[in-house]
Amino acid sequence: MSVLVFREDGVCVSASDRLLKLLGYGDEDRSLHAESLLDDNILQLVRSRTGCIAQAGENLDIHLRKSDGESIAVQADLWWMEDTPSGRIHYALLIQELAASSNIQLLRQFSDSFVKSANLGVLLLNDAFKLVDISPSACQVLGLERKLALNQPLDTLFAAVPEEYRLISRSLLEGVVVRNHAVAWTNAETRYELLLDASLLYNEAGKRIGAYVIFKDVTNLRSLEEQVQRSDRLSMIGQIAAGTAHEIRNPLTSIKGFLQVLKKTLQGHGLHREFEYTKIMLDEIDRINNLVSEFLLLSKPKDNKYSPVNISACIRDILPIINNEAILHNVIVQYEAEEELPLVVADRELLKQVYINVSKNGIEAMSEGGTLTITERLDEAKQFIHVDIHDTGPGIPSYVVDKIFDPFFTTKENGTGLGLAVCQRIIHDAGGQLRVSSKGYGTTFTISIPYVRVS
Ligand SMILES: Nc1ncnc2c1ncn2[C@@H]1O[C@H](COP(=O)(O)OP(=O)(O)OP(=O)(O)O)[C@@H](O)[C@H]1O
Ligand SMILES: [Mg+2]
Structure with a gap:
């Protein structure tokens, strides 16, 4: 807290070090006239109330004048007291919060919570392209561990990623300002659609001191947009x-x-x-x-036969078909079942068709042989059953992955390109999701269906 004691004639009796410092005065200025520090209004107020300041500790909004003439808003309690020997009235202003410092605190708080934000990717870089701070969400998306990543040059952190695929390139430091840039990024597990902003940071003298990158994960929005487009196309074809x-x-x-x-x-x-x-x-x-x-x-199937379905039983039914196909391609099939899965509501035959189609794609992708793994997973948090169908094939190149669900998209000589489009429709109709993740070798399709809640 800062304190200023002055007499009614405006002469300062005492000013705390903190106040002098904040207002830009030195020790030698201690005997200032209150008028040079205080707003005229406050002195007028004090004078007009001489002898009748009943409420000691009255809370006031006042302005203080800094040595450079700038004015700052503060909140202060006004007290008065009588100096016994002289009988003079002394006024004391207890300045609680200096607006300037509280603004700095506010800014610091803002930047702290910004960098700690759970749903915003934030990276702060210094002039040497080293990571100064990073938000948890950015760590997750970029697959970094904060402690290990701090103070590391970005070039080192992303050494394994070819320059043109990097989310943040060195050209950022050359002043390439990025606004609302839509990019796709795949870490070890998941593909993200991001909306990215990046810019440089300068100090007061105009010297470049670093840069920041902010991004938002818009995967859900983008996939929603794509789903709408796709279902438009599908309904036309239908x-x-x-x-x-x-x-x-x-x-x-x-x-x-x-x-x-x-x-x-x-x-x-x-x-x-x-x-x-x-x-x-x-x-x-x-x-x-x-x-x-x-x-x-x-076309929207009209006669879907929805009933409670046991996914494990479904997969067990189709395993012989998949195995037959696998033997022809020199592929080994592994099935990792989950015990006692809850039931889902779906059309059993259509669901089987999805598992067969996706498995067939996996087998067809492994022209040199390999392993197809079908894994069931119970996701109690989201109340979904996931079936991962993983192959050890060559993977799906990033320029192809956006198109594989499009009707008629095929890279096969005898393919129709309808397999995945049909699967997507069936799974969406059952309230589920069909997702793919592929990172250059091997591909995993995840078929997720909500299960029946038993309360
Ligand atoms: N597991 C996979 N690995 C690599 N590429 C895949 C995989 N699954 C699908 N694809 C790619 O997606 C494309 C579309 O698959 P989709 O099942 O829709 O049609 P298709 O298999 O080509 O033909 P169809 O299933 O109608 O016979 C394939 O041509 C292939 O390029
Ligand atoms: Mg297919």
Whole structure:
């Protein structure tokens, strides 16, 4: 607390060191006239009240004048007392909070809580591109441990990441100001969509002293936006599919019927080569029929048969199909089941189709053989059951990963590109999520479905 004692004629009797320092005066200025320190109003107030200051300790908002003429707002308690020998009235101002210092405190508090913020990524860098401070959220997204990362040059921290993939590049120090820059970043486990701001920090003399980077994790927003776009596209495809499916299927059914008659006749006449042709034609017709069925799944399915489903039982049912496929590709299948999983509400057959599609993709990705691991996980905090389907294939390049859920996106010669689009639709309809994480080698698809709460 700072103290100023003055007489009613304005002469300072005493001023505390702290007050003199804060107002920019030295020791030699101790015998100042109160008028040079105080707002005119306060002296007028004091004079007008001489003899009738009833409330000792009256709280006032006043202004103090600094040695450079600047004025600062403070709160003070005004006391008065009588000096016994002289009978003069002395006034004492007990200045509780100097606004300037409280502002500095406020700023410090702000920057502290900013850097401690749980949902904002903050990095403070010095002029040597070393990390001065980092928020917990930034540590999590960037996969850093705060204690180990502090004081390290960013080049060292991200030495393993090629320059063009780095979230923060040295060019930041060259004054490249970044505003609302949307970037994708994948740490060891998760892919994040970030909105990033970065700028330089200068001292009062205009010298560059460091830089800051602030980012917000907008993964949910971006995926929501993508889901909306995707479901727009899907519903368009669905409408076309629903409209044309019957037009395609009806003629196919009659072609198939006549072909089967033809097949028998050709066999009866011993025309074996022609007989083989009809077999191929019938297979192809089945392929078209399957494609039309997948198309129809993309239009909002109307006859989903929702019922309580045991995910482990579902996976056990389809394991032989997956194993068959795996043997053909020299792949080993591992199944890590969770005991007694709660039930989910879904269409059992469609759910099986999702696990088969995603597993097939994994197996197809491992052209040289490998391991496909299916793991069940119970997430009690979020009330979800996750099924991770992990392959040891080459992974999905970052420029491809955004497109894999798009209908007709395929990198396979004989692929339709409908597999994941259909899976996505089925899982969304069951209130769940289908996510992918791939970091250059190996890919994990996570199929998450909310489970039934038993209260
Ligand atoms: N586990 C994986 N590893 C690497 N790439 C994958 C993996 N899963 C999917 N992909 C990529 O995603 C693309 C789209 O997959 P999707 O299942 O939708 O279609 P597809 O497998 O190409 O064809 P379809 O499933 O219709 O026969 C694939 O072509 C492939 O490039
Ligand atoms: Mg597929």
